[in-house]
Amino acid sequence: MIALACDHGGFALMQEVKGYLSGIKLDYEDFGTHTTESCDYPQIAARAVNSITDGECEKGIFICSTGIGMSIAANRVRGVRAALCTDCYTAEMTRRHNDANVLVLGGSVTGAGLALRIAEVFLNTGFDGGRHARRIAMLDADSNWS
Numbered sequence: 001m002i003a004l005a006c007d008h009g010g011f012a013l014m015q016e017v018k019g020y021l022s023g024i025k026l027d028y029e030d031f032g033t034h035t036t037e038s039c040d041y042p043q044i045a046a047r048a049v050n051s052i053t054d055g056e057c058e059k060g061i062f063i064c065s066t067g068i069g070m071s072i073a074a075n076r077v078r079g080v081r082a083a084l085c086t087d088c089y090t091a092e093m094t095r096r097h098n099d100a101n102v103l104v105l106g107g108s109v110t111g112a113g114l115a116l117r118i119a120e121v122f123l124n125t126g127f128d129g130g131r132h133a134r135r136i137a138m139l140d141a142d143s144n145w146s
Contacts, residue, residue, distance in 0.1 A: 002028040003060035005048035007041040010063025010107035013115055017061055020116045029057055045073035053079050060102040067106035074102050091118045095125035097132045
């Protein structure tokens with residue numbers, strides 16, 4: 001299951017993402033927002049992130065105007081690796097090398113066609129493991145990485 005979260009700036013693009021996910025019959029949980037009225041992205045991101053850390057959802061797709069706010073909010077939580085992707089290559093590499101579990105998109109900076117292709121690549125790319133797994137473990141550890 002995919003956790004979906006957007007603020008008012010990402011609402012329109014999220015409708016496209018939901019249509020795409022429904023079309024490929026991939027289940028999702030929509031944590032909002034459900035209108036274009038101004039809202040606070042940290043609260044929406046928190047609800048969606050909790051569904052990932054609790055194991056209810058495997059991955060997430062979060063959208064705000066630029067993607068920056070949602071990225072910052074999501075990455076505050078241990079075990080979440082949110083990546084703001086603007087092209088298919090970064091979507092592929094963040095899955096392969098960083099085992100990112102949240103894709104973040106900018107609704108005002110990424111067109112729907114490209115965003116859906118980025119989501120497709122993100123959702124269909126696996127984690128390479130190996131030396132990358134060691135680095136992910138470092139991120140999850142309570143250390144200063146030295």
